Amino acid sequence: xxxxxxxxxxxxxxxxxxALSGQEIVMIxxxxxxDAAVCIRDELDYVLLLDITAIDNxxxxxxxxxxxxxxxxxxxxxxxxxxxxxxxxNIESGVDTLCDYYATADWLEREVWDQYGVTFVGHPNLKRxxxxxxFAGHPLRKDYTITDAQFxxxxxxxxxxxxxxxxxxEYSADRDNLMLLNLGPSHPASHGTIRTLAALEGERIVxxxxxxxxxxxxxxxxxxxxxxxxxxxxTDRLNYCSALINNVAFAKSVEEMLGxxxxxxxxxxxxxxxxxxxxxxxxxxxxxxxxxxxxQTNYWYLFNxxxxxxxxxxxxxxxxxxxSYMRIGGMSHDFYEGWESDLEDILKKVEAGTxxxxxxxxxxxxxxxxxxxxxxVSAQQALSFGFTGPNLRASGVAYDMRSISxxxxxxxxxxxxxxxxxxxxxxxxxxxxxxxFQSIKIIRQAAGTIPTGDISIKDHSIFLPPKERVYNxxxxxxxxxxxxxxxxxxxxxxxxxxxxxxxxELGFYIVSDGGPIPYKVKxxxxxxxxxxxxxxxxxxxxxxxxxxxxxxxxxIAGEMDx
Amino acid sequence: xxxTVLPEVTWxxxxxxxxxxxxxxxxxxxxxxxLERKVLAFMQRRLGPMHVGPYGLLQILAxxxxxxxxxDIVPQNANKLIFQVAPAxxxxxxxxxxxxxxxxxxxxxxxxxxxxxxxxxxxxxADLNIGVLFILGMMAAGLYGPLLAGMAQAxxxxxxxxxxxxxxxxxxxxxxxxxxLAPIMLVxxxxxxxxxxxxxxxxxxxxxxxxxxxxxxxxIAGFAxxxxxxxxxxxxxxxxxxxYATEYSGMRWGMFFIGEYANMITISVLAAVIFAGGYxxxxxxAGWFVIILKIAFFFFLMLWVRAAWPHVRxxxxxxxxxxxxxxxxxxxxxxTGFVMMA
Numbered sequence: 001x002x003x004x005x006x007x008x009x010x011x012x013x014x015x016x017x018x019a020l021s022g023q024e025i026v027m028i029x030x031x032x033x034x035d036a037a038v039c040i041r042d043e044l045d046y047v048l049l050l051d052i053t054a055i056d057n058x059x060x061x062x063x064x065x066x067x068x069x070x071x072x073x074x075x076x077x078x079x080x081x082x083x084x085x086x087x088x089x090n091i092e093s094g095v096d097t098l099c100d101y102y103a104t105a106d107w108l109e110r111e112v113w114d115q116y117g118v119t120f121v122g123h124p125n126l127k128r129x130x131x132x133x134x135f136a137g138h139p140l141r142k143d144y145t146i147t148d149a150q151f152x153x154x155x156x157x158x159x160x161x162x163x164x165x166x167x168x169x170e171y172s173a174d175r176d177n178l179m180l181l182n183l184g185p186s187h188p189a190s191h192g193t194i195r196t197l198a199a200l201e202g203e204r205i206v207x208x209x210x211x212x213x214x215x216x217x218x219x220x221x222x223x224x225x226x227x228x229x230x231x232x233x234x235t236d237r238l239n240y241c242s243a244l245i246n247n248v249a250f251a252k253s254v255e256e257m258l259g260x261x262x263x264x265x266x267x268x269x270x271x272x273x274x275x276x277x278x279x280x281x282x283x284x285x286x287x288x289x290x291x292x293x294x295x296q297t298n299y300w301y302l303f304n305x306x307x308x309x310x311x312x313x314x315x316x317x318x319x320x321x322x323x324s325y326m327r328i329g330g331m332s333h334d335f336y337e338g339w340e341s342d343l344e345d346i347l348k349k350v351e352a353g354t355x356x357x358x359x360x361x362x363x364x365x366x367x368x369x370x371x372x373x374x375x376x377v378s379a380q381q382a383l384s385f386g387f388t389g390p391n392l393r394a395s396g397v398a399y400d401m402r403s404i405s406x407x408x409x410x411x412x413x414x415x416x417x418x419x420x421x422x423x424x425x426x427x428x429x430x431x432x433x434x435x436x437f438q439s440i441k442i443i444r445q446a447a448g449t450i451p452t453g454d455i456s457i458k459d460h461s462i463f464l465p466p467k468e469r470v471y472n473x474x475x476x477x478x479x480x481x482x483x484x485x486x487x488x489x490x491x492x493x494x495x496x497x498x499x500x501x502x503x504x505e506l507g508f509y510i511v512s513d514g515g516p517i518p519y520k521v522k523x524x525x526x527x528x529x530x531x532x533x534x535x536x537x538x539x540x541x542x543x544x545x546x547x548x549x550x551x552x553x554x555x556i557a558g559e560m561d562x
Numbered sequence: 563x564x565x566t567v568l569p570e571v572t573w574x575x576x577x578x579x580x581x582x583x584x585x586x587x588x589x590x591x592x593x594x595x596x597l598e599r600k601v602l603a604f605m606q607r608r609l610g611p612m613h614v615g616p617y618g619l620l621q622i623l624a625x626x627x628x629x630x631x632x633x634d635i636v637p638q639n640a641n642k643l644i645f646q647v648a649p650a651x652x653x654x655x656x657x658x659x660x661x662x663x664x665x666x667x668x669x670x671x672x673x674x675x676x677x678x679x680x681x682x683x684x685x686x687x688a689d690l691n692i693g694v695l696f697i698l699g700m701m702a703a704g705l706y707g708p709l710l711a712g713m714a715q716a717x718x719x720x721x722x723x724x725x726x727x728x729x730x731x732x733x734x735x736x737x738x739x740x741x742x743l744a745p746i747m748l749v750x751x752x753x754x755x756x757x758x759x760x761x762x763x764x765x766x767x768x769x770x771x772x773x774x775x776x777x778x779x780x781x782i783a784g785f786a787x788x789x790x791x792x793x794x795x796x797x798x799x800x801x802x803x804x805x806y807a808t809e810y811s812g813m814r815w816g817m818f819f820i821g822e823y824a825n826m827i828t829i830s831v832l833a834a835v836i837f838a839g840g841y842x843x844x845x846x847x848a849g850w851f852v853i854i855l856k857i858a859f860f861f862f863l864m865l866w867v868r869a870a871w872p873h874v875r876x877x878x879x880x881x882x883x884x885x886x887x888x889x890x891x892x893x894x895x896x897x898t899g900f901v902m903m904a
Binding site: 295 | 602605606607608718721722791792794798800801802803868869870871872873874875876877878
């Protein structure tokens with residue numbers, strides 16, 4: 001008996017609806033959510049709450065039971081299976097909160113309320129998270145007009161969150177002479193525009209509250225107004241340190257909805273570029289993190305090879321940072337002549353730079369004392385916070401989608417899943433160091449065994465035909481015309497596609513209504529959930545530690561704020 | 563004992579010397595920033611300043627012009643008088659400390675120069691018999707610069723920076739004092755010239771062989787007192803933005819900078835004179851050249867460490883000072899005392 005049958009057995013009103021590509025959605029009654037969550041977490045052992053999102057059915061082509069539906073995506077304790085729970089949300093009475101069961105739910109539910117206006121009963125602090133506090137309306141509702149500009153000027157003091165927090169810690173800002181200090185939004189070490197209000201006793205943080213959304217640009221709303229291929233440039237700007245992984249993650253999700261797979265050469269190219277992007281992402285994280293603790297030389301040792309890697313990407317894709325190289329069903333062009341030697345050259349430089357940087361700090365007492373036992377996150381906590389990727393592996397949980405649910409032939413490559421032991425800042429940094437070497441290993445294997453052949457699919461109702469065919473044949477001309485003017489059509493349905501990005505599980509929850517424009521795209525951004533945990537894990541440590549913790553979590557504001 | 567009778571030191575000579583120290587040390591401090599950038603660049607596989615002048619040599623000039631012409635901003639809520647005076651304290655104390663440091667050999671201005679001809683210019687502006695004490699005292703007084711600057715500027719980062727200043731400078735003052743107490747006991751004088759003469763017998767007679775622990779303690783404390791990596795906590799930008807200098811701009815900020823570099827030079831001179839044989843001739847090398855080499859080495863050491871190490875946290879700094887360095891310094895003094903009595 002599989003998990004879905006257990007749920008349907010327990011809740012007779014639950015219905016199973018087919019999603020795309022073999023996924024199933026268990027639709028339950030809103031009143032059953034609490035019991036279902038208990039069952040899913042405790043009996044079925046689904047340890048990760050990956051994402052919560054809503055769907056506004058107002059513009060659907062067919063009639064739906066209620067206007068708003070919620071989707072909860074869970075991942076099991078062996079990390080191989082996901083479970084999607086859906087329910088019809090009544091906007092008046094609201095839906096029960098899951099904050100008591102999964103710490104991740106806190107910000108995820110706030111986001112749903114912010115974007116769709118679905119209330120969560122019992123949520124400790126249901127307020128906007130991505131949009132500005134003065135913002136009126138809920139932008140992801142289908143009846144929100146995107147051209148309505150709103151000017152928001154006030155700054156929130158965050159005391160509505162800080163004061164109860166201090167009271168619960170038996171502190172009082174006045175009585176205990178606490179200094180309330182804004183770390184950010186423009187702070188040299190805030191790595192993007194992130195604000196953390198910290199209550200300081202001396203330099204020790206007794207309570208912290210974070211505010212995000214400074215870089216919110218409505219990615220998800222933009223997706224609802226662009227054909228699939230035109231979304232790819234937007235995905236570049238999610239995690240701009242590893243744009244290609246975001247490209248692939250989106251393209252792969254849509255391809256899975258379409259039920260297509262790339263030719264082998266295309267897959268190998270994607271693997272090579274994704275691993276190279278992962279290396280770049282880790283290099284940025286480590287370089288910036290070490291620079292924050294004064295390790296200037298480490299910064300240059302790590303950033304110089306990163307620059308070489310960008311030169312390679314620039315030669316290949318024409319852009320350094322935002323590559324937009326992927327297309328649905330393939331990529332814009334093949335590798336250039338002589339890419340192997342360029343790539344190997346970069347790998348050697350990355351290897352040398354990383355080894356030298358590591359040599360400088362590995363046995364350095366200052367480095368160890370600064371990082372060890374700082375903001376440790378236990379495996380239990382990390383799962384509850386919804387950590388994935390290197391941050392979760394640092395806590396000792398060997399969850400890497402590349403090895404647990406392999407895609408793109410990752411099972412044929414030999415590499416190690418790197419884990420830490422205590423999940424402190426030191427582990428988070430060292431896991432990334434080692435993952436660079438593992439990625440180099442994967443790239444070498446992939447580059448050595450890359451097959452020849454096509455890089456993109458041949459179905460020209462999805463992928464643009466070559467130019468000779470466009471100019472010389474009527475079919476090619478029509479394919480080009482249809483794709484450019486309309487875009488590719490994805491069968492109606494829902495799908496959660498994910499892969500192992502540099503920061504963790506990067507998921508796209510895509511809803512299609514059968515048209516050329518996605519009905520809804522929701523990004524499951526690892527940085528968003530990591531940031532939600534940040535103010536909690538820095539408590540009790542010093543300002544200097546908090547800076548390093550932020551660096552080690554590798555918060556990328558682009559994917560966090562979307 | 564041979565007694566050399568020096569010409570009388572006049573007020574004119576002292577003034578000339580003071581001007582020379584100001585001019586030379588300011589220039590060296592400026593050049594020090596260039597050196598620091600070049601040395602760091604070399605160690606970090608990049609080029610450093612390259613565009614202004616050959617190999618970026620005129621970068622100092624460009625920086626100077628920038629500092630002098632930048633708008634001098636005084637924040638609205640700052641305590642204006644203290645805010646404006648604070649950088650001067652740092653720069654002034656740094657240079658006053660240098661007045662008791664022998665910078666160049668003494669000389670007499672030739673007779674043919676009008677007005678100044680025949681004036682004797684001493685090797686140091688103030689030949690004090692308590693030279694070491696005076697220099698350390700002056701450098702310690704320099705703590706008021708960052709402290710007042712941070713507290714006057716109505717900025718929380720400034721407050722954090724000045725709090726760090728107070729604990730760091732006060733704590734390491736103790737270590738600096740205790741670490742050179744042992745050499746002072748051996749020499750039996752506080753005059754830098756006596757220190758120099760004590761080590762006149764070649765490399766073997768250098769103080770660092772007798773007092774290696776004191777040298778290491780002195781260097782560590784010196785790094786802390788000059789706010790160098792791994793103890794550059796006062797204005798580390800990733801943590802406290804710019805600490806006490808957050809609200810400063812233009813030349814006022816530049817004065818903190820010059821003061822810091824002047825202090826680096828002072829510490830290097832002290833290390834060279836007290837521990838590394840001073841300006842005695844070394845084989846065929848003349849004394850003035852030898853001391854420049856030594857000062858340059860200690861200066862370079864500060865840059866080298868900056869390139870090699872990350873920095874510590876404030877509480878680790880305090881732990882290091884009070885639980886490690888100070889006990890060692892005290893034990894060193896006690897052992898030195900026993901050895902001298904024995």
